[in-house]
Amino acid sequence: MEFKRGRFRLSLFCDTPEDTELQRKLDHEIRMREGACKLLAACSQREQALEATKSLLVCSSRILSYMGELQHRKEAQVLGRTARRPSDTGPPDERSPCRGTICISDIRIPLMWKDTEYFKNKGDLHRWAVFLLLQLGGNIQDTEMVLVDRTLTDISFQSSVLFTEAGPDFELRLELYGACVEEEGALAGAPRRLASKLSNSLGRSSGRRVRASLESAGGSGGSSAASPILLPTPAVGGPRYHLLAQTVLTLASVQDGFRTHDLTLTSNEESPAWLPLYGSVCCRLAAQPLCMTQPVMSGTLRVQSWGQVHGILKGTNLFCYRHPGEANAQEDPLFTIAINKETRVRAGERDQTLGAPLTLSISNQYGGDEVTHTLQMESRGALQRWMEALWQLFFDMSQWKQCCDELMKIEVPPPRKPPPALAKQGSLYHEMAIEPLDDIAAVTDILAKREGPPLDVPPHWLALFTEKLPTSKLPIHAPRSPSPPRACPGPRATPWGRPRTLSLDAAPRGRPPLPPRSSSSSSSGSGSPAPRQRSPPAQGFRAKARPWLQSPV
Amino acid sequence: MSYVPGQPVTAVVQRVEIHKLRQGENLILGFSIGGGIDQDPAQNPFSEDKTDKGIYVTRVSEGGPAEVAGLQIGDKIMQVNGWDMTMVTHDQARKRLTKRSEEVVRLLVTRQGLQKAVQQSMLA
Numbered sequence: 001m002e003f004k005r006g007r008f009r010l011s012l013f014c015d016t017p018e019d020t021e022l023q024r025k026l027d028h029e030i031r032m033r034e035g036a037c038k039l040l041a042a043c044s045q046r047e048q049a050l051e052a053t054k055s056l057l058v059c060s061s062r063i064l065s066y067m068g069e070l071q072h073r074k075e076a077q078v079l080g081r082t083a084r085r086p087s088d089t090g091p092p093d094e095r096s097p098c099r100g101t102i103c104i105s106d107i108r109i110p111l112m113w114k115d116t117e118y119f120k121n122k123g124d125l126h127r128w129a130v131f132l133l134l135q136l137g138g139n140i141q142d143t144e145m146v147l148v149d150r151t152l153t154d155i156s157f158q159s160s161v162l163f164t165e166a167g168p169d170f171e172l173r174l175e176l177y178g179a180c181v182e183e184e185g186a187l188a189g190a191p192r193r194l195a196s197k198l199s200n201s202l203g204r205s206s207g208r209r210v211r212a213s214l215e216s217a218g219g220s221g222g223s224s225a226a227s228p229i230l231l232p233t234p235a236v237g238g239p240r241y242h243l244l245a246q247t248v249l250t251l252a253s254v255q256d257g258f259r260t261h262d263l264t265l266t267s268n269e270e271s272p273a274w275l276p277l278y279g280s281v282c283c284r285l286a287a288q289p290l291c292m293t294q295p296v297m298s299g300t301l302r303v304q305s306w307g308q309v310h311g312i313l314k315g316t317n318l319f320c321y322r323h324p325g326e327a328n329a330q331e332d333p334l335f336t337i338a339i340n341k342e343t344r345v346r347a348g349e350r351d352q353t354l355g356a357p358l359t360l361s362i363s364n365q366y367g368g369d370e371v372t373h374t375l376q377m378e379s380r381g382a383l384q385r386w387m388e389a390l391w392q393l394f395f396d397m398s399q400w401k402q403c404c405d406e407l408m409k410i411e412v413p414p415p416r417k418p419p420p421a422l423a424k425q426g427s428l429y430h431e432m433a434i435e436p437l438d439d440i441a442a443v444t445d446i447l448a449k450r451e452g453p454p455l456d457v458p459p460h461w462l463a464l465f466t467e468k469l470p471t472s473k474l475p476i477h478a479p480r481s482p483s484p485p486r487a488c489p490g491p492r493a494t495p496w497g498r499p500r501t502l503s504l505d506a507a508p509r510g511r512p513p514l515p516p517r518s519s520s521s522s523s524s525g526s527g528s529p530a531p532r533q534r535s536p537p538a539q540g541f542r543a544k545a546r547p548w549l550q551s552p553v
Numbered sequence: 554m555s556y557v558p559g560q561p562v563t564a565v566v567q568r569v570e571i572h573k574l575r576q577g578e579n580l581i582l583g584f585s586i587g588g589g590i591d592q593d594p595a596q597n598p599f600s601e602d603k604t605d606k607g608i609y610v611t612r613v614s615e616g617g618p619a620e621v622a623g624l625q626i627g628d629k630i631m632q633v634n635g636w637d638m639t640m641v642t643h644d645q646a647r648k649r650l651t652k653r654s655e656e657v658v659r660l661l662v663t664r665q666g667l668q669k670a671v672q673q674s675m676l677a
Contacts, residue, residue: 158654258635548596550587553650
């Protein structure tokens, strides 16, 4: 294959439409990354810095992935020109399975606190910011950042993530990254403290280099065979995310329901952002292959005893309508023939009354009987096309396996809202040094939890408590107590933070519980609560005053 | 549907998928719940076992999303979107159903007669 030098170069750099698209995406990510760096430099609050660092990391990882893809494509172009690839001359009926959409939603990662930590809730409340990075092929997406502390039993992510154009051999990599919300200096071991001291005293650029070298020396210990998706952070001096756990999900994990998968934990107790993960992740991984949602083939057929119909092959059914207009009008089909893994299709000459040889017969087993439909085509070309469509459908079904049994529902997630302006939840927490009396804390706990839909006007009964609480050293913050659950993105963080239980905190165990209160303490009295199970905070208080509660939802 | 503390609970359940309806600011499902581990189970008119502290459907509004999805009055809700509802307080249950970020809730519900219906269909 001869090429003039100039022309070879031209062909090497001649971009296909896919390449320009990729280049455009790469440029976009580079611009986003620059923006994130600037934002990070301008941040004053730790939470903002965490969000900016997260955007930065996601952009970096996307850049890495796009660059790798571009490189790969250029290589393939070069190889394609210099050597004939075996697949080009392969048999023409090499089938490729159809693409599909993968959706992962309702992700929940349980945590395993020591019960002394969880129930006593003493000492500084360490908080972590965590997020998930998901990669399928060249597509990288992230979830929102969630703040976690030891009052939570699980990390739950509300967002659902959608990947289009996935094949049945997909590998969805899930990586959990975490960072401490508090400044790392206090917690980290000596080398980091030294590094920050050095970096502060040596001046920005040299300090940065020192820190980067120390970090890269210490941080590479945890990587396993597959390197994490993230690029190393450019040492901009912001918070640092660490890889806490990862896993890979494939077609075998797809199910129209919730399933628990194992997580490979990659950090140990020495890592500054270590969280006690239980070791599993629970989520709903659904897949919708295109063959289930889009019509594969349609055309006019003649079916015995039904006459001429318009057939549409979609998913596991062949819908037959009287005319094409009916299908568009979304009316019920005249009849439906099931097409699934057990269906048998035969072409060719059959002895039947219509007399024409261009037929297709589809047989299904219903219970003990075999039902056969005979379809007659208009032309040999039509017969070929239908056969081809059916073989492709069967191939797709064999590749996508359980996804083709029934259509799994996938909701397109609404565009993610920008992270809400984080209220000063952290400082509210640390400034409250109160020793509440049992009843007041219990009642205000319930009131804070019962907040429900955000209240624009503080409810009238709150005035009762705003008068009481200042006496226990809380002047300004008390009226805001119902609102933090609204502003804070984390679930279930009460201002007081302690899930109060009457039975554990108040009376000694020996006292028999009163009947109205039995409902709260019997649940914990009947067996020592596992650290992950929560007893309700003094709800017996309410049960005493009210009949059996009913709530509309 | 009685249970022995410490032993696993088994039940024949039905999947119900409810798409919430938007009413102004709120997303509603169109039914009411009763019960919870903080409530008095003796007052539950729908439970077979009067010590059962689970979450029951006490009312289904006509033509609402729950009725359309097949939820019936008297159903006991076992799970919502993967979260357990057999050992929750009333308020926790209400909150799990009314999350503003979720437009669809997938419930697992059980009702009296489901077990029997399954057994009969297997024998037939």
